[in-house]
Amino acid sequence: MSMNTQIKKIVEEIAPLRRMINSKGMDQAFEIVKKYLPGLIVHEYKPGSAADDWEVPCGWELIRAHIKNSKGETIASDKDSHLLVAAYSEPVNGQFTKAEMAKHLRCHPIIKDAFFMEHRNAYNYALVDWGMTLPQNVWDSLSDTEAYEVLIEVEKDYNRTMKVGEIFIQGKTDQVICLNAHIDELCNDNLSSCAVLIELFRKLTTNPDFKPHYSYQLQLIPEVIGTFFYVRNNMEVVRKTVAMINLETVGRGENWLIKSSLKGGRYIDRLMEVTGQMVLEGHQTCDMFGGYGNEERVYEYPTVAVPSVALQRFPFDEYHSSADTPDKLSDAHLNKALAFTEKLIDIIEKDFIPEYTMILAPWLTKHGLYFDSKDQPELFNIFMNQVQFNIDGKNSLVDLCHTYQINFDTLYEYLMQFIQKDFLKKNDKHEIWKS
Numbered sequence: 001m002s003m004n005t006q007i008k009k010i011v012e013e014i015a016p017l018r019r020m021i022n023s024k025g026m027d028q029a030f031e032i033v034k035k036y037l038p039g040l041i042v043h044e045y046k047p048g049s050a051a052d053d054w055e056v057p058c059g060w061e062l063i064r065a066h067i068k069n070s071k072g073e074t075i076a077s078d079k080d081s082h083l084l085v086a087a088y089s090e091p092v093n094g095q096f097t098k099a100e101m102a103k104h105l106r107c108h109p110i111i112k113d114a115f116f117m118e119h120r121n122a123y124n125y126a127l128v129d130w131g132m133t134l135p136q137n138v139w140d141s142l143s144d145t146e147a148y149e150v151l152i153e154v155e156k157d158y159n160r161t162m163k164v165g166e167i168f169i170q171g172k173t174d175q176v177i178c179l180n181a182h183i184d185e186l187c188n189d190n191l192s193s194c195a196v197l198i199e200l201f202r203k204l205t206t207n208p209d210f211k212p213h214y215s216y217q218l219q220l221i222p223e224v225i226g227t228f229f230y231v232r233n234n235m236e237v238v239r240k241t242v243a244m245i246n247l248e249t250v251g252r253g254e255n256w257l258i259k260s261s262l263k264g265g266r267y268i269d270r271l272m273e274v275t276g277q278m279v280l281e282g283h284q285t286c287d288m289f290g291g292y293g294n295e296e297r298v299y300e301y302p303t304v305a306v307p308s309v310a311l312q313r314f315p316f317d318e319y320h321s322s323a324d325t326p327d328k329l330s331d332a333h334l335n336k337a338l339a340f341t342e343k344l345i346d347i348i349e350k351d352f353i354p355e356y357t358m359i360l361a362p363w364l365t366k367h368g369l370y371f372d373s374k375d376q377p378e379l380f381n382i383f384m385n386q387v388q389f390n391i392d393g394k395n396s397l398v399d400l401c402h403t404y405q406i407n408f409d410t411l412y413e414y415l416m417q418f419i420q421k422d423f424l425k426k427n428d429k430h431e432i433w434k435s
Contacts, residue, residue: 010195044161051232059157083115086131115322165220171212182223192251242433244308250337251329253313256283270402353427355393
C-alpha cells in the first residue's frame with residue numbers, strides 16, 4: 001500500500017486554525033478545502049435562524065486571555081493554548097480565589113499537562129457564563145489563599161454565518177451514500193477524517209473513469225449542529241440517502257472500531273464488516289452508542305431514519321485536549337482509512353444480487369468453474385456448496401461474503417464468469433439497500 005502524503009499536508013494546513021461552530025477559523029478552513037475540491041458548495045446559515053428547536057449561534061472569537069498571580073506573573077495565557085478559554089465563553093476581568101475559579105474551570109480527565117477542550121458553553125444556550133481550562137498539574141499548583149487575575153476578551157459577530165461544506169457526485173441513480181466528518185475542533189478529532197475524505201473525493205472528482213451507479217455526497221460540518229441544519233434544510237436529499245458513513249479520529253487511537261447502525265444487521269453493517277475484513281487487518285465492533293458519538297445520532301434519529309455507521313480509531317488519550325496535534329497522527333492509519341473508503345465505494349459499485357437464469361445447475365467442469373472436493377475441499381465447500389445453494393435472487397455478493405467469510409474480490413471475479421456465460425443475471429441494485 002503506497003503512502004498518500006497529501007492527507008497529512010491538508011491536516012497541517014488547517015490544524016493551526018481555531019475552529020469552533022461559527023468562527024473565522026472555520027471560514028478559513030473551507031477556503032483551504034476549496035484548493036483541493038474547487039467544486040465545494042458552502043451552505044451558510046445566519047445566526048438566529050432556526051432548524052426546529054435548534055438555533056445558529058453567533059460568530060465567536062477569542063481576542064486574548066490570561067490568568068496571573070498576585071505578583072503579575074502569568075500562570076497561563078491564550079498564547080499557551082486557545083483552549084485556555086471555553087468556546088463561547090462570556091468575557092470577564094476580575095480577581096478570583098481558587099475556590100471561585102473552580103466553579104468556572106475544568107481540567108482534562110486523563111492528561112495532566114494539557115488544556116481541555118471545554119464545549120459546554122457552545123452547546124448549552126442557557127449557559128451564559130465564562131469558562132476556562134487549565135492543565136491539572138498547573139491547577140494543583142495554585143494557592144488556596146491567593147487571588148488571581150482572570151481576563152477573557154472575546155468578540156461576537158451576529159452577521160457571520162455558520163458554514164457546512166458539501167461535494168455531490170451525481171450517479172446513474174438518485175440513491176445517495178453520504179460520507180461525513182466534522183471539520184471543527186482539533187486535529188485527530190476530527191480534522192484527520194476530513195483530510196481523508198477530502199483526498200478521497202479529490203480522487204473521485206478528478207477520475208474521468210469514475211461513472212458511478214450511486215450518487216456520493218461529502219459533508220464537512222461543524223459537529224452535530226451543522227448536520228442538524230443541513231438535514232433540516234435539505235430533506236429532499238436526505239430522503240434519497242440510503243446510508244451515512246461517518247469517519248472520526250482515524251489518525252490515532254488504540255484500535256480500529258466499526259460502529260453499527262442503530263438497528264444493526266442492515267446491508268450497510270454487512271458492507272462495513274466485509275470491507276473491514278479486507279482492509280483493516282483487525283478491528284473491533286460496537287453498537288451505535290459505543291465509541292465516539294457523532295452525526296449518526298442525527299441521521300439515525302427516528303424521524304430521519306437513515307441507516308448510519310462509523311469508522312474510528314478508539315480510544316485515543318489526547319481526545320479533547322491541546323495534546324491532539326498533527327505530529328501525533330499516524331500516516332499508516334490515515335492511509336488505511338483512505339484505503340477503507342476507496343474499497344467501500346469499490347464494493348458498493350460492484351455489488352449485485354445474482355439470480356440463476358436456468359432451472360438446472362450449469363455443467364461447471366465443462367466451463368472450468370468447478371472445484372474438486374478431494375483436491376480443493378475448502379473451495380468446494382465454499383463455492384460448490386454455500387455460494388451455489390444460497391444464490392436465490394435475494395442475497396447480494398456482500399451478503400454471501402459476510403455469511404461465509406469470503407473475500408469480496410474473489411467471489412466477484414468468480415461469479416462474473418457466470419454472468420459472462422449467462423448462467424446468472426444481475427437483479428435491480430435498488431433492492432440491496434432494503435435489506
